[in-house]
Amino acid sequence: MAHLAPQQMILDVGCGLNKTRGAVGIDISPLTQADVLVDVDVPPWPFPSNTFDRIVCRHIVEHVKDLVRFMEEVYRIGKPGGVVEIVTPHFSNRYSYTDPTHLRHLSWRSLDYFTEPEMRPLSIMERLLELRHPIPRFYSRARFRFRRRFLDFGRPYRWLGVQRLANRWPDLYELYLTFLFPARDLYFELEIVK
Numbered sequence: 001m002a003h004l005a006p007q008q009m010i011l012d013v014g015c016g017l018n019k020t021r022g023a024v025g026i027d028i029s030p031l032t033q034a035d036v037l038v039d040v041d042v043p044p045w046p047f048p049s050n051t052f053d054r055i056v057c058r059h060i061v062e063h064v065k066d067l068v069r070f071m072e073e074v075y076r077i078g079k080p081g082g083v084v085e086i087v088t089p090h091f092s093n094r095y096s097y098t099d100p101t102h103l104r105h106l107s108w109r110s111l112d113y114f115t116e117p118e119m120r121p122l123s124i125m126e127r128l129l130e131l132r133h134p135i136p137r138f139y140s141r142a143r144f145r146f147r148r149r150f151l152d153f154g155r156p157y158r159w160l161g162v163q164r165l166a167n168r169w170p171d172l173y174e175l176y177l178t179f180l181f182p183a184r185d186l187y188f189e190l191e192i193v194k
Contacts, residue, residue: 009051010023011024011077013026013055014026014027014058014063016032016059017032017033018033026045041069045073051077051078052078053078054082054083054085055074055083058086058087059088062089062104062106063103068139068140071111071140072141075142079192082191082192084144084192085188085189089105090106090186091106092183093185107174107186108151111188113140114144114190115146116144117137143192144190144193147190148187148189149188150187151163151173151186152184153166153183154184166183
């Protein structure tokens with residue numbers, strides 16, 4: 001008999017009308033698919049610490065008033081080794097500025113403030129950026145590790161190879177090419193480090 005994995009506890013933060021299948025959905029609006037009405041700007045959220053294996057945050061971080069407190073709450077309710085998936089418009093996406101409820105515009109390095117320094121060898125560009133603009137990691141004790149991150153583009157830029165170039169050299173892309181070839185979304189997959 002095959003050994004079945006235990007059911008994962010999933011939280012969809014700001015689920016809206018597109019809640020992740022099998023997840024507990026939270027949102028501030030009663031007009032959504034939320035299972036629990038929560039204002040994510042008011043911690044603590046109504047869940048015990050170390051509850052969720054996976055936390056999905058699609059198009060919510062750009063709306064929160066305090067990103068540090070938000071990430072600390074995600075950290076608190078996530079299990080050690082849990083996965084956090086974040087999708088947000090890239091700052092070069094014109095729709096990042098269209099929505100009047102967007103309070104921030106994020107870039108490739110916006111979540112570096114919450115992560116452990118990467119153990120892989122850094123590229124020349126990354127070393128130069130780290131020397132000129134070191135990432136202070138003292139804003140929060142919440143710690144994550146990048147499992148994956150990438151920039152997503154519309155079809156014309158994918159066909160032209162811009163997406164591949166931007167994800168290969170994201171710092172070069174954001175410094176010199178971002179407004180010539182605007183990205184659509186940023187995807188982050190983080191692991192909770194406790």
